[in-house]
Amino acid sequence: MASSAAANIGTSLARLAIAAGIDVVLSNSRGPETLAGTVAELGERARAAAPEEAARAGDWVVVSIPLAAYRELPAAALAGKVVLDTINYYPSRDGRVEVLDSGKTTTSELVQEHLTGAKLVEALNNISDHHIPSLARPAGAADPIALPIAGDDPQAKAGAADLISRLGSDTVDAGPLAEGWRFEPETDPYAVPYSAAPDAMRAFWTQVSEALRSGTAPQTPPPVDGGVPLPAARLRTLLADTSRKLTADRVVA
Structure with missing residues (x-):
C-alpha cells in the first residue's frame, strides 16, 4: 500500500496496514527524508519514497492531500x-x-x-483520523464499524473494500463517484455518527466557522474520544436520507 499523506490519517492507516501484514510506502510533498522518524517508528514493513515512486510501488494508493494540490498527483504513475x-x-x-x-x-x-488512467474510489474521508485506529475491529467482531465508498469501477471498489476490511472496517457502497457528496463534509454520515461526543463536535465546527470568518484561531481543541461503531444498516439509512449541502450552506466552509 502506498500513502501520499503527510497528515495523521496517513500514519494511522499505515499502522493498521502493517498490523495486517501489508507493506507500506509513505510519501509527502517535503521529501522522503522528512519521514525518517515515522518510518523508523513503523518498522521494517515501512519505507519512504518520492510521490511518483510511491505511486508506482503500491497495489493500492491512498491519497490524502489538500484539494488545492490535486493536480500535483503523478497521473502517469497512478495509471x-x-x-x-x-x-x-x-x-x-x-x-x-x-x-x-x-x-x-x-x-x-x-x-x-x-487521474484519467487511475481507478478512483472515494473512501476514508467521512471519519476523523483518530477514530480510524480506535474503531478498527477484527473480522467477525460483534460491533463492526462501516465506512462508505463510492466509485465508477466495480472491481476497483471491490479492491478498496478488501483493503478497508483488512484495516478493520466494513464498507457500504454509496454508488458511483457522482454520489460521493453523500458522505462529504456536514452530510449526515460525516464524522458525527462515529463520535462519542457529537454535540461537542458540532460546537467545535461552529467555533471553527466563526474563527475563519474573523481571521482568528479556534480557542478550544477539537473533541477527541474513542468513538462509537457505526453499523452498516445505520450507515445505509444515513446515506439514503442525507441532503446535498452546497458549500455556501455549510457551517465550516
Missing part, C-alpha cells in the same frame, strides 16, 4: 492503480472551485478527471 481518495473540499484552505460550489461535480470526480 491503472486503485486510488483511494480521502480528499475533502474546504474553500478556506483550498480556494474557491466553482464546479464544486455549484454542485456540478464532486471532489472525487474532479480528481478522477486529472
Whole structure:
C-alpha cells in the first residue's frame, strides 16, 4: 500500500496496514527524508519514497492531500492503480472551485478527471483520523464499524473494500463517484455518527466557522474520544436520507 499523506490519517492507516501484514510506502510533498522518524517508528514493513515512486510501488494508493494540490498527483504513475481518495473540499484552505460550489461535480470526480488512467474510489474521508485506529475491529467482531465508498469501477471498489476490511472496517457502497457528496463534509454520515461526543463536535465546527470568518484561531481543541461503531444498516439509512449541502450552506466552509 502506498500513502501520499503527510497528515495523521496517513500514519494511522499505515499502522493498521502493517498490523495486517501489508507493506507500506509513505510519501509527502517535503521529501522522503522528512519521514525518517515515522518510518523508523513503523518498522521494517515501512519505507519512504518520492510521490511518483510511491505511486508506482503500491497495489493500492491512498491519497490524502489538500484539494488545492490535486493536480500535483503523478497521473502517469497512478495509471491503472486503485486510488483511494480521502480528499475533502474546504474553500478556506483550498480556494474557491466553482464546479464544486455549484454542485456540478464532486471532489472525487474532479480528481478522477486529472487521474484519467487511475481507478478512483472515494473512501476514508467521512471519519476523523483518530477514530480510524480506535474503531478498527477484527473480522467477525460483534460491533463492526462501516465506512462508505463510492466509485465508477466495480472491481476497483471491490479492491478498496478488501483493503478497508483488512484495516478493520466494513464498507457500504454509496454508488458511483457522482454520489460521493453523500458522505462529504456536514452530510449526515460525516464524522458525527462515529463520535462519542457529537454535540461537542458540532460546537467545535461552529467555533471553527466563526474563527475563519474573523481571521482568528479556534480557542478550544477539537473533541477527541474513542468513538462509537457505526453499523452498516445505520450507515445505509444515513446515506439514503442525507441532503446535498452546497458549500455556501455549510457551517465550516
